[in-house]
Amino acid sequence: MKNRLKVLRAEKNYTQEDLADIIGVSRQTINAIEKEKFDPSLPTAFRISKLFELPIEAIFHFEDN
Template sequence: MKNRLKVLRAERDWTQGDLANALEVSRQTVNAIETGKFDPSLPLAFKAARLFNLKIEDIFSDEN
């Protein structure tokens, strides 16, 4: 699954740790999601969307 988390995080000058704290997950989880090694759960995707004030589909998209 493609995502824009790294771009959105960089626009705010947040580290992966900052984003992890805001989402209440580990920095390793943020890294795995950003690099496409892990797809977030639906609740985590909703949490990220609320954090950035975007729709889930504005952050995450199917690779096809």
């Protein structure tokens, strides 16, 4: 799943560790999501959406291969 998480995180000057702490996941999870190696769970996607005050669709988007 494509995402804008790295860009949004940088705009807020959050490290991966900062973001992980805020939303309650590991830094490795943030890294994997940003590198599109892992899709976030729905609760995690909602927490990210709420933090950045954007709809989930503005952060994550599915591309059918």
